[in-house]
Amino acid sequence: MGNDSFLFISTPLWFYPQHSQQSGDLEEHLIGVPASSMMALIPMMYAVNPPLxxxxxxxxxxxxxxxxxxxxxxxxxxxQRGTMLASATGFQNVPGKLFKLT
Structure with missing residues (x-):
């Protein structure tokens, strides 16, 4: 990653239910990403939209x-657990609002 590069990640902050359409389908979610994990990466900005x-x-x-x-x-x-963890980390969950941290 270059010094002036940015990476944008969009992810559910819980184990979003998505099932595979066929055997071995890469669309099935295999992990959940807690807000604490994303905030630990010290994002420059973040925004949240429903459903979390x-x-x-x-x-x-x-x-x-x-x-x-x-x-x-x-x-x-x-x-529900994702929302609780997001609240515990001080995460601002205001749909459509961009938060700048740096």
């Missing part, structure tokens, strides 16, 4: 914190 889908702009400094990114394979990581 986060969009994050990351810069090169995020690579210094990549060891703190901890997705989960627990399919019980529900929307």
């Amino acid at each position: 889908i986060g969009g994050f702009v990351l810069g090169k400094r995020s690579l210094d914190f990549v060891e703190f990114f901890q997705p989960t394979t627990d399919k019980n990581f529900s929307y």
Whole structure:
């Protein structure tokens, strides 16, 4: 990643239920991404839209914190649990509002 590069990631902040359409389908979600994992990457900006889908702009400094990114394979990581964890991390969940952190 270049010094002036940005990476945009859009992800559900819970184990979003999406099933495969066929055997071995790559569309099936195999992990859930807690808000704490995305915030640990020290995003430059983020926004949230229903149903708890986060969009994050990351810069090169995020690579210094990549060891703190901890997705989960627990399919019980529900929307409610995702919302609770997002609230506990101080995450602002205001649909359509962009938060700039740097």
